[in-house]
Amino acid sequence: MKIITRPAAMFKAVMAVKAKGKSVGFVPTMGALHEGHLSLIRRARKDNDIVVVSIFVNPAQFAPGEDLKKYPRPVSQDIALCRKAGVDFIFSPSPKDIYPEGFKTYVSVDGLDRVLCGKSRPGHFRGVATVVAKLLNIVWPDVIYLGQKDAQQAVIIKRMVEDLNFPASIRIMPTVREKSGLALSSRNVYLNIKEKEDALVLSKSLNLASLLIKGGLRDAGRLTKRIRELISKKKSAKVDYIAIVNADDLEPLNKIKGSCLIALAVRIGKTRLIDNVLVKI
Ligand code: PAF
Numbered sequence: 001m002k003i004i005t006r007p008a009a010m011f012k013a014v015m016a017v018k019a020k021g022k023s024v025g026f027v028p029t030m031g032a033l034h035e036g037h038l039s040l041i042r043r044a045r046k047d048n049d050i051v052v053v054s055i056f057v058n059p060a061q062f063a064p065g066e067d068l069k070k071y072p073r074p075v076s077q078d079i080a081l082c083r084k085a086g087v088d089f090i091f092s093p094s095p096k097d098i099y100p101e102g103f104k105t106y107v108s109v110d111g112l113d114r115v116l117c118g119k120s121r122p123g124h125f126r127g128v129a130t131v132v133a134k135l136l137n138i139v140w141p142d143v144i145y146l147g148q149k150d151a152q153q154a155v156i157i158k159r160m161v162e163d164l165n166f167p168a169s170i171r172i173m174p175t176v177r178e179k180s181g182l183a184l185s186s187r188n189v190y191l192n193i194k195e196k197e198d199a200l201v202l203s204k205s206l207n208l209a210s211l212l213i214k215g216g217l218r219d220a221g222r223l224t225k226r227i228r229e230l231i232s233k234k235k236s237a238k239v240d241y242i243a244i245v246n247a248d249d250l251e252p253l254n255k256i257k258g259s260c261l262i263a264l265a266v267r268i269g270k271t272r273l274i275d276n277v278l279v280k281i
Pocket of ligand 1: 028029030031056058061128131132150153
């Protein structure tokens with residue numbers, strides 16, 4: 001496994017691999033790798049000749065006052081996990097390599113970046129789209145691997161890849177959960193024991209939603225109310241949003257139909273957590 005920090009060196013290494021006709025699978029990450037990331041890496045390993053993992057805590061996707069400084073950076077643990085998972089290249093640039101002085105070009109995926117998480121995190125998805133566009137121009141993967149946990153991010157990246165003609169396909173892998181149901185997230189380390197228990201209300205409320213839909217409930221307003229009622233039983237929980245939208249374009253649904261995404265963001269104490277479930281009718 002090679003660790004590369006400079007964009008030009010990464011590009012050169014990938015071009016050399018591609019010249020030999022080898023396929024490249026790419027897993028973009030911000031490090032603090034957990035089983036969720038590893039499930040993407042394993043899938044990339046299975047599907048491709050070469051696997052590239054980027055580890056870059058992207059300043060452009062953190063708003064002022066968010067957790068950029070304290071975001072976990074367990075570098076040597078991440079390297080060991082990548083090595084064990086059979087990664088060929090880690091691309092781990094410095095912020096200066098990605099955003100050199102005078103940087104002015106950003107990618108916005110119009111509209112999709114202002115709904116759901118975009119409402120309370122203005123600029124977040126512009127930062128995500130910009131860094132992923134840059135990473136794609138450096139790594140030129142055949143396949144990009146993303147997690148369903150970040151459903152809105154996946155929809156936005158899919159749109160951008162299509163709109164900007166990046167020659168890559170996208171594979172979305174299911175959310176990995178603890179036995180308790182808690183969706184894995186690098187931010188779970190911020191939770192104390194009590195908060196971690198309270199955080200189960202996210203997956204529990206999504207399970208309830210799935211059950212109610214199975215039982216025939218189709219009215220999105222009523223479903224939202226039931227989810228909100230369950231979450232509000234936890235004192236430490238503060239709902240940011242509960243959204244019932246079309247899974248492909250994130251348009252709100254009044255009636256549950258087709259491919260439906262139920263997504264939520266909830267603050268547990270000071271930690272903002274997201275989770276979602278996809279329901280197909
Ligand atoms: O999902 C993440 O970890 C990040 O948003 C991504 C896609 C690596 C871009 O910084």
